[in-house]
Amino acid sequence: MKIIRTIDEMKSICFSHKSQNKKIGMVPTMGFLHEGHESLIKNARDNNDIVVVSVFVNPSQFGPDEDYDNYPRDLQRDSEICRKLGVDYVFHPDAKEMYPEGYSTFVVPSERMTNILCGVTRPGHFRGVCTILTKLFNIVAPDNAYFGKKDIQQLAIVKRMVKDFNFGINIIGCPIIREEDGLAKSSRNSYLSEKERKSATVLRKSILKGIDIVKEGERKSKAIRDIICETIEAEETARIDYVEILDFDTFDRVEEVSKNTLIAIAVYIGNTRLIDNEIVSI
Amino acid sequence: MKIIRTIDEMKSICFSHKSQNKKIGMVPTMGFLHEGHESLIKNARDNNDIVVVSVFVNPSQFGPDEDYDNYPRDLQRDSEICRKLGVDYVFHPDAKEMYPEGYSTFVVPSERMTNILCGVTRPGHFRGVCTILTKLFNIVAPDNAYFGKKDIQQLAIVKRMVKDFNFGINIIGCPIIREEDGLAKSSRNSYLSEKERKSATVLRKSILKGIDIVKEGERKSKAIRDIICETIEAEETARIDYVEILDFDTFDRVEEVSKNTLIAIAVYIGNTRLIDNEIVSI
Numbered sequence: 001m002k003i004i005r006t007i008d009e010m011k012s013i014c015f016s017h018k019s020q021n022k023k024i025g026m027v028p029t030m031g032f033l034h035e036g037h038e039s040l041i042k043n044a045r046d047n048n049d050i051v052v053v054s055v056f057v058n059p060s061q062f063g064p065d066e067d068y069d070n071y072p073r074d075l076q077r078d079s080e081i082c083r084k085l086g087v088d089y090v091f092h093p094d095a096k097e098m099y100p101e102g103y104s105t106f107v108v109p110s111e112r113m114t115n116i117l118c119g120v121t122r123p124g125h126f127r128g129v130c131t132i133l134t135k136l137f138n139i140v141a142p143d144n145a146y147f148g149k150k151d152i153q154q155l156a157i158v159k160r161m162v163k164d165f166n167f168g169i170n171i172i173g174c175p176i177i178r179e180e181d182g183l184a185k186s187s188r189n190s191y192l193s194e195k196e197r198k199s200a201t202v203l204r205k206s207i208l209k210g211i212d213i214v215k216e217g218e219r220k221s222k223a224i225r226d227i228i229c230e231t232i233e234a235e236e237t238a239r240i241d242y243v244e245i246l247d248f249d250t251f252d253r254v255e256e257v258s259k260n261t262l263i264a265i266a267v268y269i270g271n272t273r274l275i276d277n278e279i280v281s282i
Numbered sequence: 283m284k285i286i287r288t289i290d291e292m293k294s295i296c297f298s299h300k301s302q303n304k305k306i307g308m309v310p311t312m313g314f315l316h317e318g319h320e321s322l323i324k325n326a327r328d329n330n331d332i333v334v335v336s337v338f339v340n341p342s343q344f345g346p347d348e349d350y351d352n353y354p355r356d357l358q359r360d361s362e363i364c365r366k367l368g369v370d371y372v373f374h375p376d377a378k379e380m381y382p383e384g385y386s387t388f389v390v391p392s393e394r395m396t397n398i399l400c401g402v403t404r405p406g407h408f409r410g411v412c413t414i415l416t417k418l419f420n421i422v423a424p425d426n427a428y429f430g431k432k433d434i435q436q437l438a439i440v441k442r443m444v445k446d447f448n449f450g451i452n453i454i455g456c457p458i459i460r461e462e463d464g465l466a467k468s469s470r471n472s473y474l475s476e477k478e479r480k481s482a483t484v485l486r487k488s489i490l491k492g493i494d495i496v497k498e499g500e501r502k503s504k505a506i507r508d509i510i511c512e513t514i515e516a517e518e519t520a521r522i523d524y525v526e527i528l529d530f531d532t533f534d535r536v537e538e539v540s541k542n543t544l545i546a547i548a549v550y551i552g553n554t555r556l557i558d559n560e561i562v563s564i
Binding site: 007011015019021102103104105106107108109110111112113130134135138139160161164165166167168 | 449
């Protein structure tokens with residue numbers, strides 16, 4: 001496994017593999033890899049000739065008050081995980097090379113898909129995500145790119161972008177990987193104190209309670225939303241950012257759950273903002 | 283020569299040529315080809331194995347009050363010109379396939395480079411240009427793409443985008459092609475009445491007057507600008523949109539001409555808006 005630190009080298013390596021008709025699978029990450037990433041990497045490894053994992057904490061997707069500087073970083077550990085999983089290349093470019101002086105072109109994703117859920121409190125976040133992905137896709141030219149369903153809004157927006165921009169890339173969404181107690185794996189979980197870590201189980205728990213009443217026959221979004229909110233609010237360190245029930249295809253709020261209904265939540269546990277979701281189909 | 287009407291067919295043709303290591307040269311156009319385009323096509327033909335000319339009147343770069351519906355179109359004539367010049371493929375997709383229902387991702391180019399010159403009166407224009415080019419570049423994957431220096435702001439913005447997004451494409455700027463009386467070739471010249479056609483020479487004439495006083499030793503932008511404006515205003519059917527003197531690298535207005543100074547003008551002749559420019563270096 002090789003760590004590649006410059007755009008030109010990564011480009012020429014990928015170009016050379018492509019010209020030999022090798023299939024390239026890419027897993028774009030901000031590093032601090034956990035089992036969620038590992039499952040993406042395994043999926044990529046199983047279905048491609050060459051696997052590239054990018055490890056890049058992308059400044060353009062952090063807001064001014066967000067945790068860019070403190071976002072956890074550990075390239076050595078990440079590289080070791082990638083090596084063990086049979087990754088061919090870790091792409092770890094410098095932020096100054098990715099966004100040099102004078103950098104000024106951005107991708108603005110679907111307004112309808114960004115003015116809801118995480119887009120509300122994180123203006124510009126998905127613009128940063130789409131911009132860095134456009135760059136990474138142009139550098140690596142993957143056949144397949146792997147994203148976790150935990151960031152379900154990101155997955156939907158990226159799929160839309162790839163379709164709209166005619167990128168020849170399959171975007172593959174992979175299942176959420178959870179801790180034994182149900183908490184979705186996230187690099188940000190490392191911020192949690194022991195007490196907060198226990199509280200954090202409320203995200204999954206609250207969604208399951210919502211799904212329970214759906215199974216019992218409830219269809220009204222309001223009732224489902226209420227039980228989710230009550231469950232979260234009962235947890236001392238938890239503060240709701242949003243609890244939304246949407247049509248997954250249109251991202252419009254729905255009055256009743258039906259086919260492809262997305263339940264998505266964001267909750268602050270102490271100062272750490274965590275997300276979770278589930279798609280329900282009746 | 284083949285006319286290709288679907289994205290998938292164009293993609294697979296280009297992919298097949300690329301996999302045989304053929305160099306692809308692309309000339310993106312909105313059709314109604316004139317000698318300006320022809321010079322781009324010849325340049326592409328001389329320096330590539332395969333030449334693709336796209337003919338697509340791009341709705342996303344027209345403002346609501348602009349001339350999208352009436353923009354001149356003549357595919358048969360365009361195809362004939364392309365055939366004679368040895369073009370391999372004319373790509374002529376349907377607007378509905380390029381912008382299907384639900385289309386919602388856009389490229390927003392450099393603010394500094396778009397809030398001046400044509401960007402002032404045509405908000406969203408360069409966003410549309412960059413968006414369609416991102417799509418076309420992903421479909422055709424050219425090695426080289428050719429643009430006229432007449433649309434100098436477009437050329438600069440596209441170069442910036444290609445650099446920022448790490449497209450592996452050389453953007454090649456080609457000289458302005460002029461009528462015998464100096465008028466820069468443009469598809470929009472076809473809108474001009476006989477009388478307006480005569481007035482339209484004032485664009486080139488005014489810039490040359492500005493350059494004359496630079497040659498005589500004048501350095502102050504104000505003096506140069508004044509003589510250009512006076513010359514245009516003396517022409518009955520002409521109305522100034524802008525006369526700007528900028529640093530070509532930064533797009534900042536300058537007090538004095540020096541190295542790489544851009545003189546750029548836009549003038550309404552009757553209802554038709556024409557542009558011209560010259561880069562001056564001292």
